[in-house]
Amino acid sequence: MGADAPIAANSLPFLRVRGLSKHYTRRSGVWRTRIPIAAVRGVDFEIPAGKTLALVGSSGSGKSTVTRCVTRLERPDAGQIWVGGTDISRLGNRDLHRFRSEIQMIFQDAVTSMNPRFSAAQIIEEPLLIQGRGGQEERRRHAQELMSEVGLSPSSIDRPVMEFSGGQRQRLAIARALALQPKLLVLDEALSGLDLSTEAQITNLLLDLQAAHSLTYLFISHDIALVARLADAIAVISAGQIVEQGPTPQVISSPNHPATKALLASARTFQKNYAEMLGVSG
Amino acid sequence: MAIDVSEALVQTLVQTIDLTISYSRGGSAPVWASNHASLAIHRGEVMGVLGESGSGKSTLASALLRLLPAHARYDSGSIMFRGRNLLTLTEPELRQVRGKEISLISQDLALSLNPVIRVGDQIAEVVRAHVAMKMNGSERRQHVEELLRAVGFDLAQQIYSAYPHQLSGGQRQRVAIAQAIACRPALVIADEPTSKLDAALQAEILALLSEIRRRDGTAFLVISHDPTIFPGFADRIVVMYAGRVVEEGKTEDIFRRPLHPYTQALVRLSGRYFVNAQASRVRFPVIDGEAPDLTRIGAGCRFEPRCPERMQVCTNCDPQELTPEPFRRVSCFKYGS
Secondary structure, eight states: OOTTOOOSSTTSEEEEEEEEEEEEEEEETTTTEEEEEEEEEEEEEEEETTOEEEEEOOTTSSHHHHHHHHTTSSOOSEEEEEETTEEOTTOOHHHHHHHHTTEEEEOSOTTTTSOTTSBHHHHHHHHHHHTTOSOHHHHHHHHHHHHHHTTOOGGGTTSBGGGSOHHHHHHHHHHHHHTTOOSEEEEESTTTTOOHHHHHHHHHHHHHHHHHHTOEEEEEESOHHHHTTTOSEEEEEETTEEEEEEEHHHHHHSOOSHHHHHHHHHHTHHHHHHHHHHHHHO | OHHHHHHHHHHEEEEEEEEEEEEOOTTOOOEEEEEEEEEEEETTOEEEEEOOTTSSHHHHHHHHTTOOOTTEEEEEEEEEETTEEGGGOOHHHHHHHBTTTEEEEOSOHHHHSOTTSOHHHHHHHHHHHHHGGGOOHHHHHHHHHHHHHHTTOSOHHHHHTOOGGGSOHHHHHHHHHHHHTTTOOSEEEEESTTTTSOHHHHHHHHHHHHHHHHHHOOEEEEEESOGGGSTTTOSEEEEEETTEEEEEEEHHHHHHSOOSHHHHHHHHHHGGGSOOTTOTTOOOOOOOSOOOOTTOOOSSOTTGGGOTTOOHHHHHOOOOOBOSSTTOEEOOGGGOO
16 A cells, blocks of 8 residues: 555645546437437546535536546546546556545445345445455454444444434445545435434534544535535536536635526525515514 | 314315324334324415424325325324215225325335336326316327426427436426326325425425415425425424424424424524535534334333433323414423423
8 A cells, every 4th residue: 555655745635636527328319329428528626635525516417427437436538536646547447446445435325325134244344355354353343343433333233224224324334434444435415315313413423524534525415505514615517517616615605607606596595485484474 | 163163174174183003014013103193284275294204204194195005004093084084985985086186296206107108198197087088088188288388398298208217307206296286186295395306406396386386276285304395385384203293383483483392403403504604514403313213102202312401201201282372283391281
């Protein structure tokens, strides 16, 4: 692990994405010919170590494509993805294996991203097994520590996933993601669909974990009101391109691009309705 | 007295009284999903049911249409709709109610729309089932295209012939709404109609439901875990927790002066939807703990383990429902016993 030694200075970005492009093809017409559809084009952003960047955009804006490229679930068509000092955009599977432990992902739906028959222990230990870390007892002890760190009782380590509630499963997903001591967590709509009280608990947990382990977060969301409370910086993606980015207070208080303004306007619907409701009635 | 009752019948469309429902499978302990739940929906109103996972809100929604799975049991209570108790109707009688008088917009559209039938034909099927005698095929198609236009599609003919997978999430939600209002029902039950949509689409769908209500006088029972959809949309809100109705009031009163500690916490949490450039990286106010296991309900108040204002009495007794002011009810010992 010499070449990718952690970056010492906080001024250096942990993740730097340059000119990232990816297109998919779709079959169309009588001959079902393939036509290319650009998913993302020329995406640039960077995240300093220990900080949070939120990538926000409406449905179909290309958020997920960026995620899939950064985590190298997909190979980008062009551009570079620098993690520490290495460009991982062109690495083959064998070289990637090493980087998989540095970058971990948390998905929106913890329910479908886990085998329901697995026990909590199996879920958390699986990445350790794949990376060949530790012996059997060591893995189990590590899994128990992770469970208490994310606010789950270590005594429930042998219970099957299906006996955990939605919020508890999201905690399990976080424990699994932390098992390999990653430096970057990619959170793909990790809070959407959760109950308000669960969302608040998980948000606080993510803030605490970041502070404790100097984690770097790439937070993907359509909810600009939520990310404004979590992120140091916001990048707005629209039609596959980043149209605006900057420190959170700046993007929120003086948005420039129409896409940012539109996101903020719809996010303010509740605020507006709330003020109108209380204004009219008294 | 007799006059009061008849007046209530005119205004009230559906009323559940003391509805208790439990699930039990193969001898395992019953899950008490709804416990003595009473609520009344008035003609033409939007009633919000606010509750988080496991609160029993979806059970209540399905119960109103008698659509609960076979292992669910209606232990007590009644569901009165236009003078009839829905719990005593036979299956053929229920088929005359479902879709025609009360319809459902289901939470999971992936399951409620058939992937291999054109969406227009799926809407036409509802029309055919209930008002078949009056229409031939082309009239029916025309009627469906009108419905599609009414839910905001400009190219109704193209949408008619589309399959569900060719539509976006927002479009599928509009199709489901068109299907639900096809027979001009008196009540539409919408289970989490906006939970999978982004903020812009969410606002569009809520505006559409409000428009239908204004135009057709349809009543809506809207179920959601998200309190923020209700201001400017719902007239009243019922708050559910662990199978119980814990509070009810006008939407503005619920937000202005929530009474139950659980409602107070939810209203406080919904402040996170206010866009605030200064609140970056501030911890959220939380309700500690998790909702109780519905197979093991103790004698006390269900919210007691998480309640910041718990008192001695809360551990041992379940609070009765109180009416501290008109159009308001709450189950909490803070307001008396």
